[in-house]
Amino acid sequence: MLNYVWSILILTGIVIAAITGNIENMSQGILTSAKDAVDxxxxxxxxxxxxxxxxxxxxxxxxxxxxxxxxxxxLHFLFPNIPRNHIANDYICANFIANILGLGWACTPTGLQAMKALKQLECERQDTASDEMCTFLILNISSLQLIPMNMIAYRSQYGSPAPMAVIAPGLITTALTTIIAIILCRIMCKRS
Amino acid sequence: MKLVSYLSMFLIPLVIFYIIVYALLMKKPVFELFLKGAKQGLITVAEIAPSIIGLLVAVGIFRSSGALDLICKGLASLKGILPFPIEVIPLAILKMFSSSGANALLFDIYRSYGTDSYIGFTASLLLCCTETLFYTISIYFTSVQIKKTRWVIPAGIFLALVSLILSAWVAQVFIS
Known part of the structure; x- marks a missing residue:
């Protein structure tokens, strides 16, 4: 699936650039983005x-x-099939805490460790994602966060009269999307 | 309000402080453990580096092609029918792939519509409640050699759409 998404991005990009006459701009863009990736x-x-x-x-x-x-x-409610004292619980917990506190890149190492632990649980299914992995990933992208610090900084940078006005509505929206994400994962896990 | 920014400024130092004090109380060799973990961290970054380069180049191609503008123009006739402003659609798409790309687009929106307009506020909320779907999938799943992602991508796209609708709705409630 990722193979297709990646190819579509590149191929449609190139075709559209050719049609709209953006090719020169794009050749620059390709090199800059490779450099930005390394930065x-x-x-x-x-x-x-x-x-x-x-x-x-x-x-x-x-x-x-x-x-x-x-x-x-x-944790047991979200991941009923992980054994109670398995190390995966610890990493998932650390990842959720990093997410909620908004620790940014602290989420990545905890998330990757959690994935590795989940993979160990799942060694018989070599290259297929388990229900737990899918649930963990979906919960991660629903990004429950207490205070969106970056957003507040951007808003004040761009002259918002009330940069912090985003906190309460932001919390409401992420809480709602997280609840919907949990329900969605439940349904998908039951179906398969 | 001052208190909130004060608290969040202290959050990272506080977490680090807590971790160290707890470990010292447990009589652990903190610095040696840190070195061990940091070494693993460097290896982790090296492992995810190819995914990040591959993804960012693809996003770079897509962004510089003008495809997002084209999508926006194509959807212009739907203005008023959709339950969210069409100006934030490119933002929702880009946010699935790259945070930095989405931020750049957010700043464009702030410049053209203002931070606290309906569009600006919807954009703010949208970026608060979504995370980079494909970026996260490619880092998390490739690190453990998962190829079959099952229902993650459809579910993630569905959630992105839900976030878009909810952001616009909450923005409207809070602005009026």
Missing amino acids: LLILMAGVISMWSGFLKIAEESGLTSYLSEKMKPL
Whole structure:
């Protein structure tokens, strides 16, 4: 599926550029975006390594398993098939906390660790996503977050009279989309 | 309001502080653990680097081709029929692939319509409640060699549409 999405982006882009006469602009764009990707990766390397380091400390000190113990009812409700004391619970819990607090790239290392743990649970189905993986991913993109700090910063940068006015309605919308996401995952898991 | 920004400014240092104090109380070798984790982190970044380059190049091609403008023009006749402003449709599409691309488009919207207009506010809310679908899928799933993504992509697109409708609706309620 990802193969198709990726090809469609590139092919339709090139065809449309050829029709609208944007080819020159695009040739520039291709090179700039490759360069931007590496700039992004350099920044990511620092931030993700830092969070991975702190995550390791939290993991070895028992902090993550302590927190996932507290969140057990919720985790068990969302992922009924993960064994109760499996390490995947700890990583999922850490990832949700990073998401809710809006810690940005702290979400990536925790999310990838969670995926690896889920993969171990699922070793018989080699290249197919499990229900848990799908649910975890969908919940991740519904992005429940308490305070959208970046958005507030952008809004004040662009002269909003009330940059923080986005907090309450933002919370309402992400709460609603997260609830819908949970229901959707439930239905999809039941169906398959 | 001051308190909110104060609190969120302290959030990251506070989380780090808490992690370290907890580990010290448990008598763990914090720095050695940090080094171990950070090393893994670097390997992680190296693992996801190809996905990020591949995706960002594809998004770059799509954006610079003018396809998004074309979509917008094509949908112009639907103005008023859809339950959300058509100006935010390109934003919703781009946000599925790249955060930085979506942000650039958000700033365009802020410049042309203002941050607190109906369109500007809908755009703000939309970016609060959606995450980059394809980017997340490609990093998370390729890192564990998953090829068959099953219902994730359709469900993600459906959710993006729901977020779009909800953002416009909540924006309207809060603005009026």
